[in-house]
Every structure is written in structure tokens, then in C-alpha cells.
Amino acid sequence: EAQVTQNPRYLITVTGKKLTVTCSQNMNHEYMSWYRQDPGLGLRQIYYSMNVEVTDKGDVPEGYKVSRKEKRNFPLILESPSPNQTSLYFCASDSTSGGRREQFFGPGTRLTVL
Amino acid sequence: AQSVTQLGSHVSVSEGALVLLRCNYSSSVPPYLFWYVQYPNQGLQLLLKYTSAATLVKGINGFEAEFKKSETSFHLTKPSAHMSDAAEYFCAVTGANNLFFGTGTRLTVIP
Numbered sequence: 194e195a196q197v198t199q200n201p202r203y204l205i206t207v208t209g210k211k212l213t214v215t216c217s218q219n220m221n222h223e224y225m226s227w228y229r230q231d232p233g234l235g236l237r238q239i240y241y242s243m244n245v246e247v248t249d250k251g252d253v254p255e256g257y258k259v260s261r262k263e264k265r266n267f268p269l270i271l272e273s274p275s276p277n278q279t280s281l282y283f284c285a286s287d288s289t290s291g292g293r294r295e296q297f298f299g300p301g302t303r304l305t306v307l
Numbered sequence: 308a309q310s311v312t313q314l315g316s317h318v319s320v321s322e323g324a325l326v327l328l329r330c331n332y333s334s335s336v337p338p339y340l341f342w343y344v345q346y347p348n349q350g351l352q353l354l355l356k357y358t359s360a361a362t363l364v365k366g367i368n369g370f371e372a373e374f375k376k377s378e379t380s381f382h383l384t385k386p387s388a389h390m391s392d393a394a395e396y397f398c399a400v401t402g403a404n405n406l407f408f409g410t411g412t413r414l415t416v417i418p
Contacts, residue, residue: 295353296406
């Protein structure tokens with residue numbers, strides 16, 4: 194089954210404790226992206242990657258890091274989480290390098306930073 | 308710069324009534340436009356997309372949307388609402404390398 198998987202689905206952590214949210218897709222897509230969803234703000238892009246070793250900032254990259262060492266994986270790293278990073282996070286992938294065809298979304302990761 | 312505006316953060320309709328969710332876009336280039344649906348505790352699922360072919364686009368679950376360049380609109384409609392349509396709906400427009408999403412419209416269907 195074609196899918197985007199994220200782990201963990203739920204995470205409660207404390208300020209300053211480094212964490213990683215994994216994202217993996219099995220569709221051989223070139224493009225991958227991370228979004229955060231906050232009430233009243235919709236989805237905002239954090240980072241995206243157009244291919245292996247090619248990443249770039251989205252609209253809200255502060256406080257986040259990403260890497261793309263393999264085509265299928267695109268982890269999101271919070272080096273020192275803060276409460277304002279409490280949010281619902283989605284990973285997405287697309288077969289086109291620019292993300293213009295159809296983005297497939299993972300199930301989401303709900304993060305709470307205390 | 309690209310952006311979308313969704314009018315109405317909450318819309319309520321009776322079961323069997325017309326569903327109309329509004330989206331206006333701003334784009335400096337010919338846009339690709341999308342509607343996504345998010346059911347509770349799930350990720351986003353593509354409903355339909357406009358990619359400069361037919362201006363009336365049909366999607367899944369009986370939804371359709373019409374691209375109107377003169378009005379910069381891409382409103383989503385469904386002739387008859389079903390209880391299973393209750394969800395949050397997002398309009399999106401393509402940027403250079405990403406999607407810009409609206410703030411979403413939560414649809415409630417009243418029995």
C-alpha cells in the first residue's frame with residue numbers, strides 16, 4: 194500500500210530535550226515536506242526537500258532541522274524544543290520535484306512541549 | 308506571492324442541502340489549485356485539483372469545484388450534504404516549490 198508513515202503519532206516532551214520525528218514514504222517520491230498545523234492558521238510549511246541531499250526552508254523553519262540522506266526518509270529534528278512548537282505535524286511527499294502534482298500526507302504527529 | 312483565503316472558518320448545513328465552501332486565491336503565475344479534506348484524527352486527503360485543463364473539476368465523494376479566473380475563485384460545492392462529509396476542508400495554491408494552504412473551513416452537517 195502506498196503510504197507516508199510518521200512516528201511517533203503522539204509525543205509529550207519537555208523544553209530543551211532533543212527529539213526526532215521520523216517520516217518515510219514508499220512511493221519513490223522525489224519531493225518531501227514538513228508542515229505544522231495550528232488552529233486558525235491552517236498548514237504552514239517548515240522545510241521541504243526536492244531530492245536526496247537537497248533541502249530548503251519553508252515559511253516557518255526556525256527551531257527545526259531536517260535531513261534527506263535517503264530518498265524515502267525525511268526526519269524532522271527539534272534540537273531544543275520550546276512550548277511554541279506544540280503543534281500537529283504532517284509529513285507529505287509528491288512525485289514531482291516541485292510538489293505540484295499531488296501531495297500525499299502522513300497521519301500526523303501531535304507534539305506537546307511542556 | 309501566492310496565497311489563498313477561505314471565507315468562513317465554520318459552515319453548517321443540513322443533511323441533503325447544498326454545500327458551498329469558498330476559496331479565493333492570489334497568484335502571480337497561472338495557479339494550480341487544490342482542495343484537501345481532513346477527517347478527525349487523520350491526515351489530509353486530496354479531494355480534487357485544478358491544473359489548467361477543464362475549469363470545472365470533479366473530485367471524490369461527489370464534490371466539484373469551478374476555477375473562475377475573473378473572480379480569482381475556486382469554490383468547492385456538493386449538491387447534497389451527507390453526514391460523512393463532516394470534516395475540515397483546506398484550499399491550497401502552488402508556490403514555486405510548495406503549497407500555500409488556507410486556514411481551513413470546518414463543515415458541520417446537521418441531521
